[in-house]
Amino acid sequence: MVAISSRGVMMFSASLLLLLPPPVAAAAAAPAAAAATAGTHCTSKCGNISIPFPFGVEPGCFRPGFNVTCADDMLLLHNISEIFDINLANGTLDIYVQRVDQSLPVPQTHDIGNWDVVGVGLDGGPYTLAAGRNKLVVIGCDVQALLMDVSEDVLSTCAAFCSPINKKLYQVASPDCSGVGCCQAPILAGLDVYLLQFRRFNGSWSGNQATVYIVDADLLSSYRMDEMQEAALPVVLEWVISNSTCQSNSTTAPECRSSNSFCKNSTAFRGGHRCHCSEGYDGNPYLVDGCKDIDECKFPEIYPCFGDCNNTIGGYLCQCPLGFEGDASVPTGCKDVDECVHPDAHSCYGICKNLPGSFQCQCPQGTYGDPTTKGGCITIKNSFPGSKIALVVSSGFILLIVALAAPFITHKIQLRRVKRLKEKFFKQNHxxxxxxxxxxxxxxxxxxxxxxxxxxxxxxxxxxxxxxxxxxxxxxxxxxxxxxxxxxxxxxxxxxxxxxxxxxxxxxxxxxxxxxxxxxxxxxxxxxxxxxxxxFISNGTLYHHLHVEGAISLSWDDRLRIVLEVARALSYLHSSTSMPIYHRDIKSSNVLLDDSLTAKVSDFGASRYIPIDQTGVTTAIQGTFGYLDPMYYYTGRLTAKSDVFSFGVLTMELLTRKKPFVYRSGDGDGDGLVSHFSSLFREGKLADIIDPQVMEEGNGDIQEVAALAVVCTKLKGEDRPTMREVELILENLCAKMHNTSCTTPYSRDQILAQGVTQEVSRQYTMEEEIELSARYPR
The missing domain is CATH 3.30.200.20 (Phosphorylase Kinase; domain 1)
Known part of the structure; x- marks a missing residue:
């Protein structure tokens, strides 16, 4: 990208150093500034060039090493090189560099083997030459240039020769630049230091000059040689956001701030990495919520869909329109359904005519009526054969009847279609x-x-x-x-x-x-x-009552009663029904509270029947992280102890008012709620995590409830109690503490209703219930 001509080799050094900005510390070397973000006060555009974060103009708007300057609608890198494109996805920076003085001729007294060596340092900053994007170009006669690493191993070389008679150079630099008056060589990117060597062949003509350029290979053919010596030429730089590599056990990094982004190591930097938006997203991965969902339906040339396109989060759904079937992702992939091939399925017992996406049904000539029902088309009888007058009268009469009957027939057809549609949905919905x-x-x-x-x-x-x-x-x-x-x-x-x-x-x-x-x-x-x-449960969920703003939530007596009521419900489901029922998704948002704050367990969409001769069953994993039994998660085996674990987590949530699915301890280990609560319990430091309101209102029963929560969340299922045992422990605890709200007896009607339901449940045969569970697996 920079033109270099020199009488001595030191001019090569001075010129090539202009290729990159002045030395800066790597982005990872200043963690205090890593929190800089593109705020509302930051300049977002200079001229027609956008300035995305981590680049920025004002202090606090860029990461270290990514500061740029906006002057006269020109975006400059460290006040030296004009920037004409910033590409976050590729991690590239396209810049121009002004020409360097080229008036000095190449020395004429070098012998073969007398080499001049120049070191070009990149100083470990965030920039380097982009891999495969730039070329070393030499314009001159009888000159050879070599590019080497610090070990003097040759990376690339080229030589330019001219005719002894005609020393004129070609006027257009073609991409191949084959060696007559001009030669080019690839540049291996990613090195901190390059050594440039050149020589003049013996016997070269007097006054020989040579010019060296580094230029974007894709744009090389756009410049005439005489123009290259006057113009600022383009070069492509590559950068990384940090010199460290991505963590081996994670796809993200602190610099990747968008939730829909991931970390990827750079091939140009040893140990460096950049951030990218996840598949189906586009935008700036270095900003919170910077990666936005791509509406694929707006870009059919990239995401082909020749049917009905519906955007989804992180993707899109493409399907054929109604009345068509096939592959909607390819042209002419959706084929018209010929409804006339299946008259019974589409209710046409007359003359059927297929239309694109639909069909037309009518009675044959000489009949009238409803062609959508069997026998609906009635033959027209002529009472006066050979009489034109009778034919006209009868035809008019028939038309009058059809006109009068049309609304009733249409209404009847619509009723039949609605009925058939309801029957279809009824079967579809089991x-x-x-x-x-x-x-x-x-x-x-x-x-x-x-x-x-x-x-x-x-x-x-x-x-x-x-x-x-x-x-x-x-x-x-x-x-x-x-x-x-x-x-x-x-x-x-x-x-x-x-x-x-x-x-x-x-x-x-x-x-x-x-x-x-x-x-x-x-x-x-x-x-x-x-x-x-x-x-209708009018008082919302337990989650909303626990996690309200302010220091005061549900009283400790109410929390103790609610946890007992949830235990009663789970104990009933596990032990008192004809076939045990495992809920699989016990959490505070699935516990509703009525006007008297009585707990109601809800959302049984993930629940499963378990045959009474089995202790568990292997299923697809369902539940909510934070409440999910780890043994169930890793083995896929669902048992009654899986609900016990979730109940234990719910009890910890009631004691602490901490959200299990987002909680992380602040001691540096980042433990979840269960492991942190259990550790504090063993160390006798429960007061560090228990809700202050509970500590104030509790009357000696907090320690026992906490112990119950810990034993319910044991790693091994066999170490946990059953829900029936949990229910008895809580009832005894309430009785010991004289908590009348926990021991409210069932009314006679409730006991009778519960008993009747259990008898009804036991009327089913084992074979029927096993068939029911198998028909709707989770």
């Missing part, structure tokens, strides 16, 4: 399961059957203002059904796994009736998205 429940127990059937019309009326057609929350399996609406306030859950995404989760929740909650388990009132399977109707 409606046979609901029919099985109805046949086994009339009471369940009567309260489970809810029509779509009723739910639309209850929610004002699922009005946006009726939304009261959402979870991992759908959106929750508040509605009024039969003068009762209810909660209606609707799936967000129509995929089979979501539907199976809903049906799994129906199968479980329809057989459960416990005062501490949210009550399922019914379901509707007439829509593409299944709907579930629950009792």
């Amino acid at each position: 409606g046979l399961l609901l029919q099985q429940l109805i046949s086994q127990n009339t009471d369940i059937g009567e309260r489970m059957i809810i029509t779509l019309r009723e739910l639309e009326k209850a929610t004002d057609n699922f009005d946006k203002t009726r939304e009261v929350g959402g979870g991992g399996h759908g959106v929750v609406y508040k509605g009024i059904l039969n003068l009762h306030v209810v909660a209606i859950k609707k799936s967000k995404i129509v995929v089979q796994r979501e539907i199976d989760d809903f049906i799994n929740e129906v199968a479980i909650l329809s057989q459960v009736n416990h005062r501490n388990v949210v009550k399922l009132l019914g379901c509707c399977l007439e829509t593409e998205v299944p709907l579930l109707v629950y009792e």
